[in-house]
Amino acid sequence: MQKEKDNWYAWWFNTPYYHLLYKDRGHREAAMFMNTLTNYLNLQKNDSILDLACGRGRHSKYLYKQGFDVTGIDLSEESINYAKQYEKPGLHFDVHDMCLPYPKQFDAVFNLFTSFGYFEKEEDNLRTIKAIKAELKPNGFGVIDFLNVELAIKNLVPLEKKKVGNIVFYIEKYVEENYIIKNIRFNDDGTDYHYVEKVKALTLKDFEFYFNEAGIKLKNIFGDYQLNDFDKITSERLILIFN
DSSP, X not given: OOOOOSOHHHHHTTSHHHHHHTTTOOHHHHHHHHHHHHHHTTOOTTOEEEEETOTTOHHHHHHHHTTOEEEEEESOHHHHHHHGGGOBTTEEEEEOOTTSOOSSOEEEEEEOSSXXXXXXXXXXHHHHHHHHHHHEEEEEXXXXXXXXXXXXXXXXXXXXXXXXXXXXXXXXXEEETTEEEEEEEEEETTEEEEEEEEEEXXXXXXXXXXXXXXXXXXXXXXXXXXXXXXXXXXXXXXXXEEO
């Protein structure tokens, strides 16, 4: 069984099982979103982008191929060590805590695919927003791509079984103390494993509070990767553009 750690993400994201479970994420959809987003923000070739909580760097690598100067940061040493094999001039990866400002400013900071709301301490959410502000150039834009918690909770599937290779993942989802929780259990080669994902059920009002406290201006709110208007009843995503 896994050892307990205070920060579940520091443990789970460093395992090969995390990447195995999510290996089939939609790369085409992600690429289309990056194209739509960078066009909307009118980013130009060689503009700098910080990919905040970049994982193994799939978005960073794609953005680099589109002509941007990209830095990807993540708390997971395993993920960054993997991503570093792709480093080259204009594409850099670093282990870094997103709660703390990275020592450089960028034309855009992207926090993509629900890579926010992991923290046990509420103040760390605000610290991250303030860090993003510090990482932006004067005319830069921040982007947070979060799930629409109203719809996510409404459509929550309590139990799911997913087979990937020779491993069967048993996934339990529920809401507890304003967190959307996912218990992940499986057996590999005779050993039982149990991991937990916790994402705080943050609403638009929560983000508006953070932005107000951080002195950030919310510019636009979108509800999907085509950048259609946000509707809390029907939108799958909550995409926030700010500076």
